[in-house]
Amino acid sequence: MNAMTKIANTGADSAETEVRFPAEKILVSATDQRGVITCVSESFCEIAGYSSDELMGAPHKIVRHPDMPKGVFYLVWETLKAGRPICTYVKNQTKSGDYYWVLAVMTITENGFLSSRIKPEAELFEKTKKIYSTLLREEAQGLTPEQSAAKFKEMLAEEGFPNLEAYSGFALNAEFKSRNIISPELAQSFASMDDLELLIRDMQNLVDNIEQGFERVRGEPVNLRILAGRLEGAGAALGTISQNYDAMAKEMHGLVGRLHDPETGALQQMYKAVVYGRSTLQTSQLFDEAFKAAQAQENQSEADARMLQEHGEKLQSLCRSRIIEISSIGKSIPDICRSLRRRINGLDVVKLLCKVESGRMRDVDSGLDGIIARLENFHDNTDRHLAELSGKASQVTQKGATI
Ligand SMILES: Cc1cc2nc3c(=O)[nH]c(=O)nc-3n(C[C@H](O)[C@H](O)[C@H](O)COP(=O)(O)O)c2cc1C
Incomplete structure (x- = not known):
C-alpha cells in the first residue's frame, strides 16, 4: 500500500501539491564531500519520486525546491x-514537481555526509517557514547567501535561540516529542536527559539569583563609606570595614561570574553538552530506525544498512562522552560552592564588626541597622542558594551515571 497522500496547494499561483508521508518514515541519504548522492533509502526514493538509480551519483540539489532560501544551504555547508x-x-521538490517538507538532520561521516529526515509537525516548523519567507523575499531583493545566512541566525536569536546548535537541538527535540518514535529502551535515557536539562536550568536560576544579590548589595559599601564620612572620627572603623567588605564581595562575585559566563562558564558548558548529547542520541535513534527499515527491505544494500548502524553506534558513544563531560563538570561545582560559602563566613565577620560599631553608636540614628539587615539578608540568601546549587550539582552527577 502506498502510504503517501497528496494535498493540493492552496497557494493562488501554484499548481504543485504537497506530498505528505507517515510520521514513522525516515528518509535517508548519504553524499560524498561535494554533496553527490552515494546512498539513498527506499523511503527517500518513494517520497521524492525517483528511482534509486536516478538518485545515485546525482548532486543532492536534485531535490532542491526554489522556495528554499539560499542562505539556509549556505549555513548547512x-x-x-x-x-x-x-x-x-x-x-524539497519531487520528480513530478510536487513538494514535501522534512526536518533534516545532517551529520559528518568518514568520507562525506549523512542525512536523515522526518516529517515535521512541531510548532517551530511554522515559525521557521515564516522566517524562510522573509529570507526568500530579501534574497529576491539582493541579499547574498552569506547575508541571508547571517539574517537567519539573527532571526533565530529573536526567537530565543542564541545559536544554530540551540535551534537544531530544540527542533529535533520538539519533533521527537510530537510523535512516538522513541524505542522503549531509549525512552528512559531521554527522560533522564530531560531531567538533566531541568536540573541545569534550576542551577542557572540559582546562580542568577546569587548574581542579583550581589547587584543589590553593591551600593552598601559605598553607603558605609558615606556614613563613615558623616561620623568623622567616630566612623573611622566603618571606613575600613567598608573597604574590606567591598574587596571580599568583588572577589566572590568574580568567582560566581565564572560559573555562568555565557561562553566559558561551567553551567553553559553543561547546558550545551546536554542539548548536544540529546541531539546525538536522537540522531542515532533515527539512523537505528532507518537501519531496521533497510534490513527489512530486500533490495537495500547490506553495506548501506551497516553504514547506518555503525553511524548510529558512533553517535551513541558521542552522546555518552557528552554525559561524562556533564558529570565531571557537575562534580567540580560542590567544591566551588564550598569555597564560596567559606567566603560568606568571611563577609559575616565583617558584618559582625558593623554590628559592634552599631552597638557603640546606639544613640545616633545612623542608618547602620538598615545596612546590616540588608547584608544579613544577602548572606543568608546567598548561602542558601549555594547550598541548593551544590545539591543540584550532585544530583546532576548521579543522574548522569544512569544514562
Ligand atoms: C547530506 C546532505 C543532505 C542534503 N539534503 C538536501 C535536501 O534534502 N534538499 C536540498 O535541497 N538540499 C540538500 N542538501 C544540500 C544540497 O547539496 C545543495 O547545497 C542545495 O540543494 C542547494 O543547492 P544550490 O547550492 O545549487 O542552490 C544536502 C546536502 C548534504 C551534504
Missing part, C-alpha cells in the same frame, strides 16, 4: 564543513 552537525527544516 558552512556548518558541515566546520565538522559540526546541523538540523533544519527543508522543503
